[in-house]
Amino acid sequence: METVKHIKIKDYNYPLTDVRIAKYPLSERDHSKLLIYDKGEIKEDVFYNIAEYLPKNALMIFNNTKVIQAxxxxxxxxxxxxxxxxxxxxxxxxxxxxxxxxxxxxxxxxxxxxxxxxxxxxxxxxxxxxxxxxxxxxxxxxxxxxxxxxxxxxxxxxxxxxxxxxxxELPIPPYLNRETQESDKTTYQTVYSKIKGSVAAPTAGLHFTDNVLTSVSNYGIDLEEITLHVGAGTFKPVKSDEIGEHNMHSEFVCVHKSTIEKLLLHDGKAIAVGTTSVRTLESLYYVGLKLLKDKDLSEDELHVCQWEPYADDVKQVSAVKAIEQIREYMEEKNVNSIHFSTQIIIVPGYGYKIVKMLVTNFHQPQSTLLLLVSAFLHGDWKRVYDYALSHDFRFLSYGDSSLLIP
Incomplete structure (x- = not known):
């Protein structure tokens, strides 16, 4: 754990000028550019073609939270x-x-x-x-x-x-440097947003339209939803030199039994739409570990702490076994959903348990989200961002998208 905590945030920097930041979305949200990173190979396409790059019979998971006028x-x-x-x-x-x-x-x-x-x-x-x-x-x-x-x-x-x-008033990100407009009430929500509670959008999902969702489904991909209410801490800059001194915010999570069942049908593997879906799915693994030790925990005791995954004594089990523990817990409690909070931080050195592919936007320099991406790509984040910068991709919440396959 100590090695991980000494990660220097300055090593996760890149030149992001204001002109690169998309201040407004495209008029057609699924026409954004899509960068595809496939086991080291980088190419690009248009987002509405994303289904062509997904493995058939996979499971894709979305965050259905809705941004409130906070x-x-x-x-x-x-x-x-x-x-x-x-x-x-x-x-x-x-x-x-x-x-x-x-x-x-x-x-x-x-x-x-x-x-x-x-x-x-x-x-x-x-x-x-x-x-x-x-x-x-x-x-x-x-x-x-x-x-x-x-x-x-x-x-x-x-x-x-x-x-x-x-x-x-809808709280659009501070880095847009503009007032909220009436159009943001629509464009800063995903088309599948349902559950009110977020103060920031899960922006990877902003590119999906009903047509894209249909094409993905028709391609044989199972679609499931989780809820993680995004907190203002998502914009909290890392001010410390080393990541170990940064305190992550907690966020509220709800996962339905149907999603747990689908994860088990797919061998505990999923394509995550957005870093919030990543944080939810990877937190599920550690909730399962807790329940392996004690099935009588309350929902408050299921909280996933920031550095929990990096502890030396973390027991390693398969994703399926961890998820099965959650299903058993829900059956014993006779509940159709599980609620908990997570403070998980995902940085280089983290071993992903459930997420095998990731759809995500381009994140701010020296941010915890960039660290999450680096961990997912085994450190190869810079080639992705160099490509995006040199090929006129648009950055941050209203920017373009990427599909990452490590």
Whole structure:
């Protein structure tokens, strides 16, 4: 583990100028360029042809999370503008329950212009379904690196989801250096997004259209969905010289029994669409290891810690055996889905257990996502990025895509 922690982040740098960053998506999302890395050979195509490069009878897994309008603005009587950025639900802690709440709720948030807030109650009047609703915002307390904020409103017929739709703003990535536009509400969501909870899109999926999904399915590929709610930590830069000093954020995961069954039918192997799907699938392996030791763990105890995969005493079993433990756990608990959180970090030195192919965009220099890609390609990330830079690929969230086959 110590060798892994001493990885120097400066070794994962490349020249990314502003002109390379795609500020807007293409008008047709499946017309983006596709870089194919196939066991060291690099070529390119158009994304809508991706099915041609996939092995028949494989399993492809998508993250069906939906980006919420997590950024809200409130103005004090003095005129000071306070920004409240939702990170994760606190009370109720369950995402589905949270969005159905009809009187009050609490979130862990980031707060912009906090010094100007000074703890005074903020308020904002809005009109929802023809009715006036007054939303009150109270600062509760600091909570680790975030703040606990309570929301309450005076209309029990209005849910928190409707309040967000009325006054929230979709939080597009900060590196786009522009305001959110109405079009982003569509283009910054995958076509298969369903479960509200993310503050950033799983952007590898933005290239898929219904036509592409149909072509992939017709090619004999099984399609399954998991849910990982992407947190703001996905944009957190690595500020330490060595990766061992970087703290990963936790993210909430939900995997259905049907996906577990499909993984077993495919010998514990999958094609992951996006790094969030990678983090979910690889975390499943370590959840299975925990259950091998103790089948009576609660969902809270299934949390996958940041450096867990690199511990010297990690027991190595097959992916199938680990996944079978999860199926047994679900059968014994009589549940159709498993919920846990993961803080996993994937860096060079990590051995992938479940993910065999990866669809992903081009990531920021010196980021944990670039380390994940390097680990997947056994260190050969630079050739991929050199090719993309020299062949006019577009970078980051609204940029082009790659299919990586190590």
């Amino acid at each position: 950024r809200m603005h409130f103005r004090k009587d003095t005129g000071a503008l306070i920004e409240v950025f939702l990170l994760e639900p606190y009370a109720p802690a369950d995402y589905e329950q949270m969005f159905q709440t009809t009187s009050e709720c609490s979130w862990l948030c980031l707060v912009g212009n906090l010094k100007k807030w000074k703890g005074q109650q903020l308020g904002r009047e809005i009109n929802i379904k023809g009715k006036d609703v007054f939303v009150k915002v109270d600062y509760e307390r600091e909570h680790h690196t975030s703040h606990l904020i309570k929301f309450s409103w005076n209309n029990n017929e209005v849910s928190f989801a409707e309040i967000l739709d009325a006054i929230g």
